[in-house]
Amino acid sequence: MQENYQPLTIEQDAQNAWETSGVFNVSESSTQEKYYCLAMFPYPSGKLHMGHVRNYTIGDVISRYQRMLGKNVLQPMGWDAFGLPAENAAMKHGVHPADWTYENIDYMRNQLKQLGFAYDWDRELATCDPSYYKWEQWFFLKLLEKGLVYKKTAPVNWCPNDMTVLANEQVIDGCCWRCDTQVERKEIAQWFLKITEYADELLTSLETLDGWPEQVKTMQANWIGRSEGVELDFAVSDSDKPVRVYTTCPDTLMGVTYVAVAAEHPLALKAAETNPEIAAFIAECKLMETSEAAMETMEKRGVDSGIKAIHPLTGEEVPVWIANFVLMSYGTGAVMSVPAHDQRDYEFAQKYGIAIKQVIFSKNGEEDDCSTQAYTAKGVLKNSAAFDGLSSEQAFIKIAETLEQQGKGQRKTNFRLRDWGVSRQRYWGAPIPVIYCDDCGTVPVPEADLPVELPRDVVLDGSQSPLVAHPTFSHVDCPKCGKAARRETDTFDTFMESSWYFARFTSSKADSMLDASANYWLPVDQYIGGIEHAILHLLYARFYTKLLRDEGLIVCDEPFKKLLTQGMVLKDGSKMSKSKGNTVDPQALIDQYGADTVRLFIMFAAPPEQSLEWSDSGVEGGFRFLKRLWKLVYQHVEAGKTQLLDKQALTEEQQAVRRQVHLTIQKVTDDFGRRLTFNTAIAANMELVNTLSRFVDESDNGRAVRQEALESIVLLLSPIVPHVTHQLWLDLGHQQAVVSEQWPKVDESALTQNILELVIQVNGKLRSKLSVSVSAGKDEIEKLALSDEQTIRFMEGKPVKKVIVVPGKLVNIVV
Numbered sequence: 044m045q046e047n048y049q050p051l052t053i054e055q056d057a058q059n060a061w062e063t064s065g066v067f068n069v070s071e072s073s074t075q076e077k078y079y080c081l082a083m084f085p086y087p088s089g090k091l092h093m094g095h096v097r098n099y100t101i102g103d104v105i106s107r108y109q110r111m112l113g114k115n116v117l118q119p120m121g122w123d124a125f126g127l128p129a130e131n132a133a134m135k136h137g138v139h140p141a142d143w144t145y146e147n148i149d150y151m152r153n154q155l156k157q158l159g160f161a162y163d164w165d166r167e168l169a170t171c172d173p174s175y176y177k178w179e180q181w182f183f184l185k186l187l188e189k190g191l192v193y194k195k196t197a198p199v200n201w202c203p204n205d206m207t208v209l210a211n212e213q214v215i216d217g218c219c220w221r222c223d224t225q226v227e228r229k230e231i232a233q234w235f236l237k238i239t240e241y242a243d244e245l246l247t248s249l250e251t252l253d254g255w256p257e258q259v260k261t262m263q264a265n266w267i268g269r270s271e272g273v274e275l276d277f278a279v280s281d282s283d284k285p286v287r288v289y290t291t292c293p294d295t296l297m298g299v300t301y302v303a304v305a306a307e308h309p310l311a312l313k314a315a316e317t318n319p320e321i322a323a324f325i326a327e328c329k330l331m332e333t334s335e336a337a338m339e340t341m342e343k344r345g346v347d348s349g350i351k352a353i354h355p356l357t358g359e360e361v362p363v364w365i366a367n368f369v370l371m372s373y374g375t376g377a378v379m380s381v382p383a384h385d386q387r388d389y390e391f392a393q394k395y396g397i398a399i400k401q402v403i404f405s406k407n408g409e410e411d412d413c414s415t416q417a418y419t420a421k422g423v424l425k426n427s428a429a430f431d432g433l434s435s436e437q438a439f440i441k442i443a444e445t446l447e448q449q450g451k452g453q454r455k456t457n458f459r460l461r462d463w464g465v466s467r468q469r470y471w472g473a474p475i476p477v478i479y480c481d482d483c484g485t486v487p488v489p490e491a492d493l494p495v496e497l498p499r500d501v502v503l504d505g506s507q508s509p510l511v512a513h514p515t516f517s518h519v520d521c522p523k524c525g526k527a528a529r530r531e532t533d534t535f536d537t538f539m540e541s542s543w544y545f546a547r548f549t550s551s552k553a554d555s556m557l558d559a560s561a562n563y564w565l566p567v568d569q570y571i572g573g574i575e576h577a578i579l580h581l582l583y584a585r586f587y588t589k590l591l592r593d594e595g596l597i598v599c600d601e602p603f604k605k606l607l608t609q610g611m612v613l614k615d616g617s618k619m620s621k622s623k624g625n626t627v628d629p630q631a632l633i634d635q636y637g638a639d640t641v642r643l644f645i646m647f648a649a650p651p652e653q654s655l656e657w658s659d660s661g662v663e664g665g666f667r668f669l670k671r672l673w674k675l676v677y678q679h680v681e682a683g684k685t686q687l688l689d690k691q692a693l694t695e696e697q698q699a700v701r702r703q704v705h706l707t708i709q710k711v712t713d714d715f716g717r718r719l720t721f722n723t724a725i726a727a728n729m730e731l732v733n734t735l736s737r738f739v740d741e742s743d744n745g746r747a748v749r750q751e752a753l754e755s756i757v758l759l760l761s762p763i764v765p766h767v768t769h770q771l772w773l774d775l776g777h778q779q780a781v782v783s784e785q786w787p788k789v790d791e792s793a794l795t796q797n798i799l800e801l802v803i804q805v806n807g808k809l810r811s812k813l814s815v816s817v818s819a820g821k822d823e824i825e826k827l828a829l830s831d832e833q834t835i836r837f838m839e840g841k842p843v844k845k846v847i848v849v850p851g852k853l854v855n856i857v858v
């Protein structure tokens with residue numbers, strides 16, 4: 044055995060051994076239980092960062108552990124390869140996005156290999172490969188057939204100077220990132236996936252996800268945003284068309300003092316026809332970003348439309364305001380405003396001098412004052428005519444019923460979730476497979492013509508997508524009538540690719556979207572990734588799973604059984620990021636210490652869900668530990684072969700060491716399998732190493748105990764530091780590689796304490812100690828105590844009057 048720990052050669056050897064034996068390439072024919080472990084695939088940005096290393100190390104440790112439990116473990120890797128950074132790089136450095144992307148992939152693949160991750164590389168995929176996006180296009184057309192895809196106009200960010208659409212990240216403080224011109228909103232026709240059809244199921248099936256963090260499920264539920272309310276009509280004076288509003292608080296109906304409509308609402312547009320001031324306000328609203336997030340912080344503004352609405356129950360007239368906080372895309376684009384009980388309505392009413400009428404009061408008359416802010420809690424109704432005295436809950440039902448009876452409204456469930464806009468006016472993405480013909484309209488690309496390949500011969504200059512003017516790409520013949528037609532030049536949102544890659548890994552070579560293997564492997568048993576994907580990516584992947592199921596391609600309802608969201612990697616208390624300039628390059632550490640030290644430190648510094656504070660001395664400490672372990676094995680191995688352990692003839696100390704070994708196995712098994720706390724698992728092994736350093740016993744049984752202990756440590760740490768343990772296992776005398784070994788089992792008999800320590804008193808004074816077997820009876824203990832040398836000395840030759848034995852505690856000899 045090599046005397047010194049030399050990580051770089053050991054790691055190369057171990058990796059070569061894995062590659063030639065193909066141990067991590069799995070098939071569906073196995074009779075073992077399957078286990079699918081997946082960490083979110085990376086965007087090939089150039090090189091791995093510490094967040095990647097953490098993510099993939101966690102996944103690898105879990106995979107290797109599950110393998111040792113005897114499962115058929117799939118752990119694949121691929122590349123989320125489309126996206127804007129490739130276009131930016133192309134413009135900055137004049138390289139083609141494809142070349143840039145594939146070069147990055149090659150570099151990062153090599154880094155992942157250096158880290159020793161147990162991937163089935165045969166299943167590698169890159170989403171920019173036509174053989175991947177072909178099936179995405181195929182599936183989109185299936186959805187189009189089913190009516191789950193449609194086209195409508197939607198706003199985009201538009202730079203009037205560059206005459207181009209901008210992605211959200213290209214808008215900086217409302218201006219174009221390139222020319223600083225103020226960005227406008229422009230309505231253009233775009234493709235949508237009807238995720239709202241699945242809103243109910245996406246919400247209710249969250250309940251089946253026992254293995255997901257509560258926080259993520261809550262975020263998803265809030266995003267879907269189911270609310271129960273009432274849709275009701277206010278008649279409009281001088282018009283036969285009422286204005287319909289949506290409210291979640293019909294109990295406050297008698298407190299309505301105005302109606303507010305969105306700037307794009309028909310009533311607003313009508314008022315603008317005759318009033319230039321209103322027209323100007325609407326134009327201004329149009330320029331502004333009206334996302335719901337922006338809405339929260341934006342200054343609330345409005346204009347009185349001059350139009351009057353009639354309260355459906357009292358018949359009173361209330362003014363109709365046009366307000367920038369009402370979204371056209373939610374509910375009906377109009378709200379009944381109750382300033383006394385809604386803070387936003389309250390601020391608006393205060394600002395514009397609109398009446399505030401309180402109708403809800405707290406049950407005990409406390410803290411329901413509306414003079415400085417809205418009272419938004421539930422309570423009891425007053426000033427509400429026939430509804431006075433009802434609780435908010437009772438009034439909700441009663442008022443809804445009254446409106447329903449009078450034909451003025453009905454109960455309605457609404458979702459905050461919007462359909463998913465998948466069109467992007469960008470080059471580096473998967474082409475949307477449709478053709479527009481003047482005669483035939485929108486024509487799907489025939490299946491035989493798929494994939495619609497992205498042309499390579501383009502120049503990116505930052506203006507419109509080069510696909511738009513591409514001579515052969517954009518000008519095609521209509522598949523139906525053969526006349527000259529135009530191809531769709533938008534590409535898919537890159538979330539489309541990441542919504543089903545986990546399924547494609549199961550059937551990566553199939554000449555169909557998925558094959559039967561999908562049902563063998565899915566759902567993913569353990570998914571690992573960043574909390575930043577808690578909403579969109581996970582929601583889209585769940586949605587896609589239901590789409591694939593309903594298309595008959597898979598049978599599961601949910602893609603990810605268990606989800607682990609790993610914490611951030613921090614340096615000096617703040618997130619490691621390029622912009623902060625506080626990154627640590629994993630490559631430099633791999634070069635200096637080897638992959639095992641990096642993996643060990645990452646897993647030791649914090650449990651996976653918590654943030655991890657970077658520490659150079661921690662890395663150094665990890666390296667020292669591996670050197671100590673190496674030395675311990677070296678000294679043991681060099682002293683020659685070990686005999687078999689004789690369990691019947693163990694000394695007290697040997698028993699104690701064995702007991703710690705098996706307690707460690709027990710604890711580490713629980714840490715790996717149930718708690719996912721690898722840091723405490725490592726700590727327990729470190730303690731065992733400390734014990735072994737102090738355990739100097741070169742007897743046959745002593746060496747056998749040490750052999751058992753070292754083997755356990757090597758097995759228990761092998762998922763975390765697979766290279767060094769690969770070598771140590773061979774050095775400890777095994778033929779089979781440690782990756783193919785079973786996870787160690789607890790020897791229950793080693794756990795029970797066999798030897799007890801009793802104190803010996805002479806005339807009530809502590810005089811000596813005695814070690815006895817737990818099975819020893821009173822007589823035997825008495826005999827042993829009376830023959831103890833030190834005790835005999837304190838008895839001073841006097842005759843024994845009485846011996847008292849308290850089992851497990853003491854022996855008192857009265858003389």
Ligand code: ANZ
Binds near residue numbers: 368369376
């Ligand atoms: C009257 C009222 C009184 C309301 C009150 C709230 C509190 P969620 O839970 O998100 O569904 N609303 C309805 N449509 C809107 C739109 N297009 N833009 C902006 N706001 C809109 O919330 C529904 C509530 O948000 C509705 O209930 C409505 O205000 C407002 F004490 O109606 B409420």
Ligand code: ZN
Binds near residue numbers: 484
């Ligand atoms: Zn045609």
